[in-house]
Amino acid sequence: MSTFRYARFGAALLASAPLAAHAAAEPPPTPAELQQLRDELRALKSDYEARLHALEERLEHAESSRQAVAEAAPAPAVATASAPSGAAFNPKISLILDGGYADYSRSHREPDVAGFLLGDETDPRPSGLSLGETELAVEANVDQSFHAWTTLSVAPEGGIGVEEAYINTLDLPDGFSVKFGRFFSDIGYQNHQHAHAWEFVDAPLVYRAMLGTQLGDDGVQLRWLAPTDTFFEVGTELLRGASFPAGGDGRNGIKAITGFAHLGGDAGLDGSWRLGLSHLRADANRRPTGDEDEPALTFDGKSDLTILDGVYKWAPNGNATVRNAVLQGEYFFRHEHGELVADPDGSADLSRYRGDQQGFYVQGVYQFMPRWRVGLRYDRLFADNDVANAVPDSALDRLADDGHDPQRWSLMTDFSNSEFSRFRLQLSRDVSRPNHIEDDQVFLQYILSLGPHPAHQF
Amino acid sequence: MKKLIATLLLGAAALTSVPASAALRVFACEPEWGALAKTLGGDDVGVYVATSALQDVHQIQPKPSLIAQWRQADLAVCTGAELEIGWLPALAEKGNNPKVAPGAPGYFEASRSVQMLEVPTRLDRSDGDVHPQGNPHIQTDPRNIAKVARALTDKLVEVDAAHADGYRARYDAFAKSWATAVQGWETRAAPLRGVAVVSAHKSWAYLYAWLGIREVAALESKPGIPPSGAHLQEVLDTLKTQPAKMVVYAAYQDRRPVEWMTGRAGIASAQLPFSPGGADGTDELTGLFDVTITRLLDALAGKSS
Numbered sequence: 001m002s003t004f005r006y007a008r009f010g011a012a013l014l015a016s017a018p019l020a021a022h023a024a025a026e027p028p029p030t031p032a033e034l035q036q037l038r039d040e041l042r043a044l045k046s047d048y049e050a051r052l053h054a055l056e057e058r059l060e061h062a063e064s065s066r067q068a069v070a071e072a073a074p075a076p077a078v079a080t081a082s083a084p085s086g087a088a089f090n091p092k093i094s095l096i097l098d099g100g101y102a103d104y105s106r107s108h109r110e111p112d113v114a115g116f117l118l119g120d121e122t123d124p125r126p127s128g129l130s131l132g133e134t135e136l137a138v139e140a141n142v143d144q145s146f147h148a149w150t151t152l153s154v155a156p157e158g159g160i161g162v163e164e165a166y167i168n169t170l171d172l173p174d175g176f177s178v179k180f181g182r183f184f185s186d187i188g189y190q191n192h193q194h195a196h197a198w199e200f201v202d203a204p205l206v207y208r209a210m211l212g213t214q215l216g217d218d219g220v221q222l223r224w225l226a227p228t229d230t231f232f233e234v235g236t237e238l239l240r241g242a243s244f245p246a247g248g249d250g251r252n253g254i255k256a257i258t259g260f261a262h263l264g265g266d267a268g269l270d271g272s273w274r275l276g277l278s279h280l281r282a283d284a285n286r287r288p289t290g291d292e293d294e295p296a297l298t299f300d301g302k303s304d305l306t307i308l309d310g311v312y313k314w315a316p317n318g319n320a321t322v323r324n325a326v327l328q329g330e331y332f333f334r335h336e337h338g339e340l341v342a343d344p345d346g347s348a349d350l351s352r353y354r355g356d357q358q359g360f361y362v363q364g365v366y367q368f369m370p371r372w373r374v375g376l377r378y379d380r381l382f383a384d385n386d387v388a389n390a391v392p393d394s395a396l397d398r399l400a401d402d403g404h405d406p407q408r409w410s411l412m413t414d415f416s417n418s419e420f421s422r423f424r425l426q427l428s429r430d431v432s433r434p435n436h437i438e439d440d441q442v443f444l445q446y447i448l449s450l451g452p453h454p455a456h457q458f
Numbered sequence: 459m460k461k462l463i464a465t466l467l468l469g470a471a472a473l474t475s476v477p478a479s480a481a482l483r484v485f486a487c488e489p490e491w492g493a494l495a496k497t498l499g500g501d502d503v504g505v506y507v508a509t510s511a512l513q514d515v516h517q518i519q520p521k522p523s524l525i526a527q528w529r530q531a532d533l534a535v536c537t538g539a540e541l542e543i544g545w546l547p548a549l550a551e552k553g554n555n556p557k558v559a560p561g562a563p564g565y566f567e568a569s570r571s572v573q574m575l576e577v578p579t580r581l582d583r584s585d586g587d588v589h590p591q592g593n594p595h596i597q598t599d600p601r602n603i604a605k606v607a608r609a610l611t612d613k614l615v616e617v618d619a620a621h622a623d624g625y626r627a628r629y630d631a632f633a634k635s636w637a638t639a640v641q642g643w644e645t646r647a648a649p650l651r652g653v654a655v656v657s658a659h660k661s662w663a664y665l666y667a668w669l670g671i672r673e674v675a676a677l678e679s680k681p682g683i684p685p686s687g688a689h690l691q692e693v694l695d696t697l698k699t700q701p702a703k704m705v706v707y708a709a710y711q712d713r714r715p716v717e718w719m720t721g722r723a724g725i726a727s728a729q730l731p732f733s734p735g736g737a738d739g740t741d742e743l744t745g746l747f748d749v750t751i752t753r754l755l756d757a758l759a760g761k762s763s
Contacts, residue, residue: 141561144561147551170556170559171556171559172554173556175529175554175555176554223554224554225525225529225552225553225554226526226529227529227530228530229523229526229527229530230526231522231523231525231526232526262522263522264521264522264523264525264526265522265523265526266521266523269510272519272521272522313521317510317512317513317710318509318512318513319512319513319514319517319710320517320519321514321710321711370684370712371684417683418583418586418587418682418683419544419682420583450583453540453543453544453587456519456520456544456545456548457548457552458520458525
């Protein structure tokens with residue numbers, strides 16, 4: 001026995017002590033008194049039994065009615081589930097998955113274009129299997145006056161970039177609208193389209209060479225749409241100038257400005273068209289060219305780009321479901337002048353530079369049966385550059401190499417399992433690099449979109 | 459460059475000074491609402507119809523001509539229920555017209571006036587291009603047209619109160635003649651009750667519910683997914699155990715899978731207009747249902763269209 005049990009035994013003795021003392025003081029009860037006590041106990045017992053029984057009945061009743069409520073409950077639960085709730089205000093969220101396979105007949109250690117200085121992020125897709133950019137798009141009306149759109153792109157190696165984050169007005173009068181934040185510029189035709197909406201795996205050469213694949217920047221856009229049956233709109237954008245061909249230091253003030261005008265309409269029942277004229281003036285201040293980490297050169301100067309674009313879409317009776325075709329082309333004219341610094345860290349090794357560059361692409365895409373399309377694209381660039389001190393085998397030398405005109409042919413076919421998934425094969429012969437290097441390229445690409453129905457743009 | 463912008467702005471300003479016509483400008487997303495707006499609006503409205511019965515209204519491009527018309531509209535009349543989700547948001551964003559922006563008084567959705575059918579119990583893209591709010595092809599039941607007509611009259615009166623009497627008078631005349639017409643169609647269509655059919659796309663839920671037609675299969679395995687050879691074969695096998703009288707398809711839909719099926723199953727096909735303009739003599743709403751019922755009865759008698 002433990003000490004603990006002794007203690008308990010002792011406590012019990014102490015507790016019972018007064019009772020024992022009391023019993024010892026009283027005289028023993030008579031048989032009559034005993035009988036009376038027994039009767040009282042019996043009465044008490046039956047009384048409690050009755051009460052217990054009543055309680056048991058009430059409990060049982062409560063339980064059965066609760067069960068009945070539980071059985072009846074699912075119907076209202078379903079009804080409330082579809083009722084508007086906080087979740088109904090969630091913005092539209094969509095996720096774009098992109099990836100594939102690339103094979104090049106020539107190594108791409110120096111993916112230059114003869115006669116042009118490239119911006120960063122203009123490298124072709126890595127060879128072999130690879131993931132492209134994963135895009136997360138979120139959009140919603142903010143209130144009765146504003147709509148917001150954000151596209152975050154996640155690079156395959158990690159790291160999130162803000163591709164677009166803009167707010168546009170909904171209720172300005174007289175056909176005006178304002179957009180502000182970061183957005184793809186409305187210059188050209190393909191520029192405002194997200195990469196997953198392109199008809200080919202890669203951007204046209206003019207976009208790669210003169211706009212660093214796509215012009216997106218921080219700023220404000222003002223656009224006005226005419227109240228006419230023929231579509232006519234004009235707009236201008238005031239930009240920070242952080243993106244190629246602007247860029248570099250001292251981004252105070254407005255360092256890039258654009259203007260654009262679009263005209264469009266129908267051509268009979270089967271066709272529709274749009275023509276565009278746009279201009280970009282960009283101010284660069286020691287802007288690195290090529291690789292961001294190891295810039296070959298920096299550029300100080302001005303870049304003026306004019307774009308003429310046109311698109312024609314055809315479908316029998318305007319019904320694109322079975323067969324349709326899209327023909328598009330853009331012509332770029334650029335004039336640049338300024339100074340190039342070949343050795344930014346060392347002695348100021350300045351080269352005066354004036355460049356007149358042009359280029360175009362034309363492409364046609366034909367859907368010959370539901371889900372299947374084929375497309376052909378031709379790209380061409382011309383340069384006429386005047387570069388002082390073009391040291392052989394340097395980036396300056398590649399810029400001065402304006403004798404041959406970079407060009408490329410691309411052939412593609414794609415299959416769309418639904419509006420939400422597309423698989424593409426593209427073959428290209430690329431002769432855009434210095435020394436007339438011919439590169440035969442093969443691409444396989446998938447583009448899948450999750451979430452709400454994508455809104456197409458013309 | 460600045461000179462160019464200035465010139466363009468000046469030219470544009472000159473264009474805007476063209477006087478707008480007095481009539482209420484209606485932008486109708488689909489031909490049925492265009493026809494209804496013309497019936498109820500008469501000379502008080504000018505109607506632009508954005509799409510035709512020969513187009514798949516799920517897949518419209520927000521093309522420049524539509525943006526230009528949206529910009530000038532006083533009232534947009536659309537089906538809603540996400541039928542136009544692939545192109546209307548782009549029109550609203552590019553069209554710069556707060557009068558008809560979704561949610562504004564000048565934006566009217568027909569589907570809000572009717573009881574929706576085929577509302578999905580689960581939303582998953584593996585079920586195809588499903589519409590969360592139910593089947594949006596409400597115009598195939600003339601009783602829905604009557605309900606939309608009443609709501610649209612209220613809307614016309616709201617946005618153009620000056621011509622309220624005209625809208626109400628035309629509605630009263632329309633409602634009376636429409637009720638008689640519906641009775642006529644129901645009498646003619648009596649032999650179609652209980653008839654089993656195959657549909658190309660799930661476009662006809664309201665028509666079938668109205669006339670008591672039974673859909674045993676669809677040529678599309680999932681809504682919006684073009685029919686594959688394997689699925690057509692499955693449908694053909696289904697027809698061996700559950701025979702159908704005809705294949706029903708819309709004027710804009712691909713004929714090839716329909717011909718494949720009618721050829722092998724030995725049944726007729728009925729090409730229905732689906733919307734005004736989908737067949738000769740269907741420019742008016744009454745013609746739409748006259749032709750629909752004639753073609754269904756023809757197919758029942760073995761005559762394909």
